[in-house]
Amino acid sequence: MATVDADGKxxxxxxxxxxxxxxxxxxxxxxxxxxxxxKKLNLPENACLPHEENDPAFPYYFxxxxxxxxxxxxxxxxxxxxxxxxxRIFNYRLSRGRKSVKCAFGMMxxxxxxxxxxxxxxxxxxxxxxDEEEIEKNIENNRTRPSYSAMEIRKRLCQYFVKPYxxxxxxxxxxx
Numbered sequence: 001m002a003t004v005d006a007d008g009k010x011x012x013x014x015x016x017x018x019x020x021x022x023x024x025x026x027x028x029x030x031x032x033x034x035x036x037x038x039k040k041l042n043l044p045e046n047a048c049l050p051h052e053e054n055d056p057a058f059p060y061y062f063x064x065x066x067x068x069x070x071x072x073x074x075x076x077x078x079x080x081x082x083x084x085x086x087x088r089i090f091n092y093r094l095s096r097g098r099k100s101v102k103c104a105f106g107m108m109x110x111x112x113x114x115x116x117x118x119x120x121x122x123x124x125x126x127x128x129x130x131d132e133e134e135i136e137k138n139i140e141n142n143r144t145r146p147s148y149s150a151m152e153i154r155k156r157l158c159q160y161f162v163k164p165y166x167x168x169x170x171x172x173x174x175x176x
Contacts, residue, residue, distance in 0.1 A: 001030045003062060006097070008104035023067035036062075036073060043073060051165040059153060063097035070146035072153055088175040090158035093168070 001014040001023075014030040027033035035041040046057035061075045070076050077091040160166050 001026050001032060002105075003032070004101045004104040006100055008100055008107065010104065010108075023065070024069065027068055037071065041073075049160055049166070051163075052160070058156070061153070061157075063094050063101070065098060070150045070154060072147070072150050074150075075154055075157065078154075078158075085172075085176045086158055086162050089161050089167075089171050090154075092171055092175045093161050 001012075003011045005011055012032050014032050021029075028037070032041070044060050046059045048055060049058050052058075059072050061073045064074050064076045066076060066079075068074055068076055075094060077094050078087040083091070161171070
């Protein structure tokens with residue numbers, strides 16, 4: 001499990017899960033995912049979106065695919081069934097963000113032959129204070145539906161992407 005910034009720089013890397021485990025399961029079991037779900041990860045304070053200084057501050061978020069839960073700080077695409085044009089644009093914008101992650105992994109694998117290296121690494125585990133009951137509660141909540149606040153954050157970001165000052169000039173061409 002790893003996170004990459006918009007410039008392709010790896011921010012966190014958590015090595016130690018088997019490749020056969022799903023991304024969602026790895027996320028819920030790794031230290032990064034547990035700290036994020038417990039809201040104990042040291043993230044920047046919420047900030048206003050550009051050109052929306054009078055609106056409530058917006059949380060920083062990670063872009064993820066469908067394997068991950070929708071959380072206040074984890075944005076994923078809308079399901080493909082019955083998409084509106086606005087939701088298509090949102091999905092397109094998130095997929096552009098995920099491309100930078102895929103490129104970073106591709107460059108790392110090519111440059112360092114990472115698949116060969118990983119098999120020879122010795123894994124060390126850090127002791128991190130994690131509240132098991134809190135994790136179980138969050139996992140149970142994420143099994144059914146995302147929280148109301150996470151859905152509202154995604155909805156607000158979806159609406160933001162179609163505003164004239166936030167829209168990409170070509171986004172309608174690729175989505176509508």
